[in-house]
Amino acid sequence: MTRAGRRPDRTERLVLPGVLTADQAARTVAGIAAVQREDGAIPWFRGHHLDPWDHVEAAMALDAAGEHDRAEAAYRWLADHQNPDGSWYAAYADGDAAEPTDRSRETNFVAYAAVGVWHHYLATGGDAFLDRMWPTVFAAVEFVLQLQQPGGQIGWKREDDGTDVTDALLTGCSSMHQALRCALAIAEHREEPQPDWELATGLLAHAIRKHPERFLDKSRYSMDWYYPVLGGALTGPAAKERIEEGWDDFVVPGLGVRCVLPNPWVTGGESCELALALWVMGESDRAMEILQWIQHLRAEDGLYWTGYVFEDDAIWPEELTAWTAGSLLLAVAALGGDEATTAVFSGERLPLGLDPDCC
Template identity: 55%
Template sequence: MPDVPEVQGVLPAARVVETARSIAAVQECSGAIPWFAGGHVDPWDHVESAMALSAAGFLDKAEHAYDWLRRTQRQDGSWPLQIRGGRVEDAAADTNFCAYPAVGIWHHLSVTGDDGFAERMWPVVRRAVDFVLGVQSERGEVDWVLDRNGRTGGEALLSGCSSIHHSLRCALALAEHVGRPQPDWEVALGRLGHALRHHPEVFTPKHRYSMDWYYPILGGALRGEDGKRRLFDRWEDFVVDGLGVRCVDDHPWVTGAETCELVLSLDAVGERLPAVELFTAIQHLRDPNGSYWTGLVYADGKRWPEERTTWTGAAVVLAADALSRTTPGSGIFRADDLPAGLAVESCACLESPDLSSDTLEHP
């Protein structure tokens, strides 16, 4: 087995393997990875779990998960929002969910160097990205959902579009790797990045949610001093010392996945010390079998919901890999070498000094 991530003094490699094994134990014969045994599958969390399997050396299991994506992709390039036991429960398509396979596929290629896998999965990524960009507006944002009849809801989400930003960068990297350049994607990425950095007004306000706080950094739209400033400006709203990160700023509920995603965001802007502290804190959610409980209501000391979700364990594995720099895919969220897209050069807001207070840099 390849080297397995570990964070010294916090999470040994053997425990990371236990967590990956707990994810693999839930994987269905089809390759699908539901939230938990008997739970539903969605494309985003399925991919996150597959990435953890790759990082922990469960390569065959990961490829089985990606093959499930290839086999279940719909003709228009999308996947259903929710599947349970092989049956579609919600036929709508979440654009962020449909874009995210590009991240997982680029990650698995980075870990394995398997060009055959890249060639096999390239058509999947191409169709998925074309589907997602089919609902991008002229301003750059992407509507978050299409219903079963293909109608959009007229609503763009900051966290979802930030994740799509990362997905487009990975998709462009894959396109370059397989020798199929996509200049239209570069333009789309540039427009989306511009909207994320300079036009918060186009996104539905979700300021209560920690994901809207850190996802512009996790998705790569903000980095450097601007990213650090955004994270630390609302640190006290979301971070509970010794426990992790609130999912919502007005609820006494810390969650493992959000905490580990903040760890990845901090790592991406070079803030290792608080990242390790948060990673250490969230280990209170670990179950003896290696899985992780979704969250804790710290006001009464109860784990809620009473679920040990595959994607929470997956976030822990990916954070461990990022902090330890173990696998070739450990930099997937730092994204230092990923394409940045075509910069937007003609926009009135770029010439107006008065809009700076409304940008993501100064929320």
């Protein structure tokens, strides 16, 4: 794996006034690269665990910064360590595949591989890469759809003993909606139609849009507020209405986005994801403002603190996570027009799935 250098020429696309200079972006990319293991795994930070979703998010950020070899190594790690049923475990100690610390298999974590694989293909044009990763994506999607319920929602996880947790999470299902559309894009590119996936995607989108009763009530969490927009299930006026409805509850002007109500805690990851959702809606000015606000979470090494408790004027927890930095770089890349990043988040060129005969 090549060493990530601080090369501003690679990060010019990540320059955003008041958010990142080219040198600052290069420092952030180098910070993520420093967390990555030689085998390609990207834990939250060294000594902490890896989860497959955040591993992919960090890999996507590396691609957005032009570190394609490092990103590909991250996807090879997924291919090399996929479970026989198509899943990955929820957590691995320091990214060591031989040391899973949570043997449940979360559907949202498993599905997100498809987003990263399609993003890497769009960033590099590597058909050979897509050929190698297709069996991995196929198996992952098939695992996820085993937990889809008749109402379209997808169960949260499969426990280590094989028990399916069929309760569905709106945030996770919204993320899986994006992932299934990326998986369909891969299948379409390979000219290998997957009609069952199209039906599943349409059912899931309908559940998100029309049937809140099919999901656990996690409305205290900001992710449940903006993820139906970020995942592409809600668009247009419906997206606008949802964001405006929760704005005053979750957004703390000048600081960022609360993770959960009523806690006085803003977090970098949620703030960057909301910025991405705003960009998806065409509200780049508000997105950029939020990214400017959270620069108070930036550390000297270019990484970002997970969150800030504003009533106590305290950083908490005291951890610099690769995925928080990754979410910032992806938001900046989208606002900057990076083609691969805009393609996977705007959804304009992603297959929609088939609408169900419901309601």
